[in-house]
Amino acid sequence: MRDASSADGFTRRDLLGAMGAAGGMMLVQHAVAQEKNPAAQVADSASSIRITGMKTHRVQHKVYLEMLTNQKITGWGEVSALVPTAAEELSKSLFELLDGENPTRIEHLWQKLYRAHRDMRGGPFMCHTLAGIDMALWDITGKLWGVPVHRLLGGPCRDKIRVYPTSKAHKVPPHGIYPHSGNPNEIERMVNAIKQTRERVGPDGTVMFDAHCAVPPATLIQLAAAVKPYDVLFFEEVAVPGNIEVFKRLKAQISIPMATGERDHTIWEFIPYLHEGCIDILQPDVAHCGGITQMKKIAVLAEAYHVPLAPHCTTSPLGATASLSVAASIPFLLIHETAPGSLQWGEQFMNRPWTVDDKTSYATLPEGPGLGVQIDIEKLKQIAADPKYKWAWPRLTLPDGSVTDY
Ligand SMILES: [Mg+2]
Known part of the structure; x- marks a missing residue:
């Protein structure tokens, strides 16, 4: 019986038969192409x-x-x-x-x-x-x-990543904890440290100051006025997170850009800084904020407010590579922290898939695949067994015996 659709007298069976021979060839060609098709292989391995x-x-x-x-x-x-x-x-x-x-x-x-x-x-x-x-x-x-992980995050937005500390970019710590006095000698201690750092890095270098929540807000306002001539890129951790009104008050009285975020978690703790317009630079730590997934989202929120990131990072090469992978893939990046002591500690049992040019303050993009960090389990076990370091609770107090932030 003729197929109603075959007006030219060619049956559907004839057509399928003819296609069978040609289709067989096509299938073979397709199979060969699939073998060379990385997307097909990825789909298969990713699903299983x-x-x-x-x-x-x-x-x-x-x-x-x-x-x-x-x-x-x-x-x-x-x-x-x-x-x-x-x-x-x-x-x-x-x-x-x-x-x-x-x-x-x-x-x-x-x-x-x-x-x-x-x-x-x-x-x-x-x-x-x-x-x-x-x-x-x-x-x-x-x-x-x-x-590399940054390829999965949209690909690199830059060829290299500006980092500190280097000989051209340095963050000054608060050099101690401060009672709520604002005495000239205490202010001077911080001013001198900032002044000396500016002299060391030169006019083409970068100076930052980390208050570390160790400087009372009123003292910080005095300090900010005193260090204006030294062009500080930002004041970091001006207050312990928890009350956005404190940050708003400081923002109203300090003209130096303010940065914070290392103690904050997820998009929900970062968004009030942006919403209230009281922080100029966000500093998520990839190991604190909820990982690569959250840090990328925090960067997206910040982008909407034209606020750049200066990620906090005191991890070993593994965590630092995770952070740099995000930093590579976001449009608004100011500068990225590294912690030389933590990096060297970690390098006793892992590699670091990026390098820093101290003269230019730029790090190379991390090389993968993945985070590109291999752990030497035997060396890790040796470090783990070393009794010279034991974790203990910090116990910081002011001269009067009261507890202080640090
Ligand atoms: Mg800090």
Whole structure:
């Protein structure tokens, strides 16, 4: 019986038969093309990869997370600035929510962990631990795709990243804790440090000042007036976070740009600074704010307000690479912190996939795949076993015995 559609007398069966021979050839060609098509391979491996385990390595004041998968790809994350024993236990507990999941669903897994328990979301223990897990997920995904993490974040917005400290860019610490006095000798101590740093870096160099929440707001206002001739790029951590009105008051009285953010977590703690217009530069720490996923979002919020980032970063090379990966991929970046002591400590058991040119203050973009950091487990164990460092609670007091911020 003739097919009603075949007016030229050619049946559908004839057509399918003819297509069979040609189609077979096309399928072979397609299969060969697919073999060479990285996108097809990525789709396949990304859909079948699963988290199969997570080892925790407590190394002195840090916890390193080693996330295992069914595809021989391992991701690493750094949990920082917590009681390390508590951070290790929380990491192990959170693994219950990760076991068997696809590690490339990073946003989904971030939400799954962050929103898992309504009463635990948002605090430093949850956010710092989640940051380490988030780093490991991005590391796995970058390794799976064979690209540095900044390529997954939209690609680099710059060829190199301005960093400090270098011989041309230096941040002056508060040099101590300050009672609420504003006495001239205390102001002078900070003024002299800023003046000497300006002389050292020269007129083409960068001077910053970190109040570290150790200088009372009233003293800071006096200090700001006294250091005007030295062109300070920003005053950092002018107050302990918690009351936006304090930042608004300082912004109204200090003409030097103000920066803050290292103690803040997630987009929800950063947005009031932008909304109130009382901070000029945001300083999220990738290991504190909730990881690469949150830091990128914080940068997007800041971009909408034309506020650049100057990321806080005191992590070892692993965390610093996570932060630099975000810094590479955002449009508004002022300068990025590095902590030479933490980098050198970490380099005892890991590599650092970027370098700094001290003369120009620029770091190279991190080289992947993933975060590009390999951990030497044997060396890590040696450092972990070294008894010379034991974590202890800081206990800072003023001369009268009262507790102080630092
Ligand atoms: Mg600071």
